[in-house]
Amino acid sequence: MQDIVSKSDLRAELLRRRAAMPPDARAAAGRSIRDALLSVPEVEMAGTVAAYVSVGTEPDTHGLLFALWKRGAYVILPRLLPDGDLDWASYEGPDSLVPGPRGCLEPSEPPRGPGAVASADVVLVPALAADRTGMRLGRGGGSFDRALARVGPAILTVALLYDSELLQNVPAEPHDRRVRAAVTPSEGLIRFA
Template identity: 35%
Template sequence: MSDAIADAKRALRAELRERRQLITPQARELAEAGIRDQLDALVAEHGARSISCFLSTTTEPGTRSFVTDAVARGIRVLLPVTRTDGLLDWAVATDDGDIAEGMFGLPEPVGELLGPIAVNDVDLLIIPAASVDCSGMRLGWGRGFYDKTLGSMERCPPVYAVVFDSEFVDQVPSDELDQPVTGVVTPTRTITLAPSRR
């Protein structure tokens, strides 16, 4: 990755972090309700019975009520658990599952770990992002967990990144290691950018 691209990514992430800090609690609540509705419709559209999702932090578009509802409806939801080798492990979400602080302070499930390849069996991946552009390029938070996961999957199902409306932009800085997404989910809309990744 060139220094210019790395610098552009760092600057954009810092700006996005700052913007997310300024969102009011009321706006966060509305955003979470919108994300839940959009993700419910996406799951139904794909007929997904097994998905991966993530437990949102306090500054991310909220996914927790969606996860809770999906589990209650009998959908198998895999939640990521970070590992020191840069890969993601996975655990099945349960309605009474404990949540602990994982690496980097991220909320992660406590429970049986299924290994990195467990995600190969899902019908739909729902992943976090800092920003996504019109071509489907995703800017993550710089640790590469999702890029490694997506890049290693033999058969990758549709991948949708969750962002706030203002974070779906014309272009994000990217390099050859960055993995594109199929679409983007915001509190007000779901946009499919490509029929499938591969």
């Protein structure tokens, strides 16, 4: 797949692969990712975790969000704004989620502003792929790149991936933001230099 150079071609191929995964394999991967993240020291100690509600064939985050919340972490989740930026609001359990734009679930709590992500101790972001330099390939809207631009350099930012989505290289543009780590079902947390 490394001969695919355009972001759009790479996205299409990765989405095809995700769609071809059996639901039980996706569920098992989500549990492995959850368990790996819950044992990461920064996550264990985090007062505030910025995360997201998985949708479609993304690695499942529902169990992870619930576990973080039950453990006492303050979990904030994005709310998509009309301009594509992300606002943030608190997660108060699975019943606090409501339908939002583009088929995503969002927290029903009051918005805290786009800058709320800057107060997080750990930031978990969706990705279709990442490479070992931390370059992340998202869905193309730029929402999480804007959010990552607000996060300080010492904060652990993690892309959640299936095993086959950690690539040799990911095409990038100047506005793209790197993550500091990725988590996969088989390798757990992988930190990037």
